[in-house]
Amino acid sequence: MAAADVEAPAADGRAVDGTTTGLRRSSASMLLGHGGRAAFAGLTFLLVARELEPAGLGAVSAVTAAATLALPFASLGAVHLLVRSAVRTPERLAAGFAGATVVTTVGGLLATVLAALVCALVVPSLPLGVVVALLVADLVGSALLELAAGVQVARGRAMAAAQAQLLFHGLRLAAAVALVLTPVGLTVAGWAGAYLATSLVGAAVAVVVVRIQVGRGASGLAGLADEVRAVLEQWRDGFHFSVGLGAQALYNDLDKLMLTRLGSEAANGAYTVAYRLVDMALVPLRAVLAAAYPRFFAAGAAGGTAGLRSAVGLARSIAPTTVAWCALASVALLAGAGLVPVLLGAEYEPAVGALRWLALLPLLKVAHYLAADALTGAGQQRVRSAWQLGVAVGNGVLNLWLIPAYGLAGAVAASLICDGVLAIALWGVVWGRLRRVPAA
Numbered sequence: 001m002a003a004a005d006v007e008a009p010a011a012d013g014r015a016v017d018g019t020t021t022g023l024r025r026s027s028a029s030m031l032l033g034h035g036g037r038a039a040f041a042g043l044t045f046l047l048v049a050r051e052l053e054p055a056g057l058g059a060v061s062a063v064t065a066a067a068t069l070a071l072p073f074a075s076l077g078a079v080h081l082l083v084r085s086a087v088r089t090p091e092r093l094a095a096g097f098a099g100a101t102v103v104t105t106v107g108g109l110l111a112t113v114l115a116a117l118v119c120a121l122v123v124p125s126l127p128l129g130v131v132v133a134l135l136v137a138d139l140v141g142s143a144l145l146e147l148a149a150g151v152q153v154a155r156g157r158a159m160a161a162a163q164a165q166l167l168f169h170g171l172r173l174a175a176a177v178a179l180v181l182t183p184v185g186l187t188v189a190g191w192a193g194a195y196l197a198t199s200l201v202g203a204a205v206a207v208v209v210v211r212i213q214v215g216r217g218a219s220g221l222a223g224l225a226d227e228v229r230a231v232l233e234q235w236r237d238g239f240h241f242s243v244g245l246g247a248q249a250l251y252n253d254l255d256k257l258m259l260t261r262l263g264s265e266a267a268n269g270a271y272t273v274a275y276r277l278v279d280m281a282l283v284p285l286r287a288v289l290a291a292a293y294p295r296f297f298a299a300g301a302a303g304g305t306a307g308l309r310s311a312v313g314l315a316r317s318i319a320p321t322t323v324a325w326c327a328l329a330s331v332a333l334l335a336g337a338g339l340v341p342v343l344l345g346a347e348y349e350p351a352v353g354a355l356r357w358l359a360l361l362p363l364l365k366v367a368h369y370l371a372a373d374a375l376t377g378a379g380q381q382r383v384r385s386a387w388q389l390g391v392a393v394g395n396g397v398l399n400l401w402l403i404p405a406y407g408l409a410g411a412v413a414a415s416l417i418c419d420g421v422l423a424i425a426l427w428g429v430v431w432g433r434l435r436r437v438p439a440a
Contacts, residue, residue: 036162038283040169045276047176049344051186054269058260060188061272062123063131065256066115067138072245074111074139075104079150080245080376084297093214097151101207104147108140115139122261126188133192141199148206151214154294161290164209168202247388251395251418255403255411258396262403263411267350271408273340274354275415278361281329285322285366289373292318296377308378308433315370322370326362333359350408357412364416367423371430383429391422 049057078100085096112135119131145168152161175194179186256275259268292314299314300307337355340348375384395418402410 035283035287036166037169038280040166040173042276042280044169044173044176046343047180047186048191049269049273049348051180052188052191053345054266054347056188056265056269057272058265058268058270059123059126060134060191061268062257062260062265063119063126063134064138065253066119066122067135067142068249068253069246069257070111070115070135071108071139071143072242072249074107075100075143075147075242076107077242077245078103078107079143079147082147083150083154083294093151093155097147097210097214100147101144104143105140108136108143111139112136118257122257123265125265130189130192133196137192137196137199141196141203144203145199145206148203148210151210153290155214157213158291160209160213164202164206167205168199171198171202174198243385243389247385247390247392250392251388251415251422254392254396255399255415258399258403259408259411262399263407266347267408270348270350271354271411273344273348273351274358274412277340277355278333278358281333282326282362282365284325285329285362285369288318288322289369293373296373298377300374300376300378303379305433305436308374308380308430311374311377312430312434314377315374319366319370322366323363326366329362330359333362354408354412357416360416361419364419364423368419368426371423371426374430375426380433384426387422387425387429391418391425394418394421 048060052060082093082096082100085093112132115135116128116131119126119135120128123131145164149161149164152158152164172195175198176186176191179190179194182190184190256268256272259271295314296311300311302310334356337352337359340351340355344351372384372388375381395414398414398417399411402414404410406413
């Protein structure tokens with residue numbers, strides 16, 4: 001049986017459609033969610049960037065980068081454990097969701113404290129209240145949204161996940177527009193407060209909807225405590241997910257913190273603009289991968305070489321579409337880089353050169369994303385995490401050397417080198433393990 005034909009049970013008793021048609025349908029729904037999110041987030045970013053200018057944007061992006069670095073460890077990989085559980089043991093979903101929600105919320109608040117201490121050193125220009133608001137919005141609000149959306153996708157309800165994403169980011173856009181229209185305008189403090197409020201409201205709606213659909217799970221505080229304990233007892237698997245995601249966040253966002261500290265907030269603002277445009281170009285890729293993610297667990301359920309071979313088969317089935325899109329995205333970013341100052345203002349001119357080089361990232365990222373998800377689906381998260389952590393450390397070392405010497409260009413070079421190395425390394429691991437046992 002081909003990997004693309006694997007069916008995994010949904011939490012409500014239906015089968016998650018693992019066929020190519022089912023994957024396309026889920027991908028289309030996720031594209032709606034990710035595309036709508038990108039449109040809303042892009043417009044929000046445009047407003048915030050124009051109002052705050054490079055220095056203000058650089059300071060805010062340094063805080064959100066700190067949140068991104070802390071996020072994987074805040075919930076101990078709860079969302080990924082829950083997605084795996086929803087695919088393989090759907091009868092446990094209601095109880096598992098309740099426990100994961102508590103772990104994610106408490107973990108996010110604890111991570112906020114630690115991240116705030118880091119931000120006090122890296123971005124001393126921002127008031128503590130602003131820093132905490134931005135951190136809680138991402139470490140609690142965004143984390144709960146990710147948890148709820150992940151459950152919906154695992155249950156074969158990609159459209160519900162898309163709707164949650166649209167509401168969440170639509171609220172942020174509405175808040176940004178409202179602030180711009182006020183006499184005071186959009187300030188750092190005003191945006192931090194609005195960012196927090198809209199994030200918590202959007203996340204709360206998403207969580208309540210899932211809770212209504214899957215049920216309450218265990219009743220009473222004792223039952224809830226048991227479910228929290230069940231999540232925490234999976235800390236080893238959760239830790240491996242966290243290390244992998246944390247390492248990914250390190251090589252994606254550590255440079256923003258380091259550029260602020262070793263360079264300037266204005267340089268980080270320009271770099272953030274270039275990197276955000278690359279992220280927006282990757283929306284269709286992320287939509288396909290988000291729809292396919294539960295299927296990687298189903299395809300790799302056998303574990304070992306057989307599971308990896310099946311998961312790689314799934315990766316191959318979606319590679320033509322995803323690679324073609326990323327090639328097109330790279331060309332578009334390269335050709336359109338000169339429009340950045342037109343859209344955001346002349347002060348963002350340094351972002352043009354950065355974007356032209358970062359236009360290579362979509363092709364590098366699709367390569368290592370496919371290999372990484374195949375390894376995770378086959379139960380080989382540990383080796384994925386090890387390589388991601390190694391590349392993250394290398395990224396930090398490169399940034400320490402390149403940013404003081406070359407500033408913005410140094411951060412760009414480190415990013416390209418690390419994504420390229422990771423793609424080569426992960427596919428090397430995949431093919432090396434498949435060669436050990438030839439296909440039957």
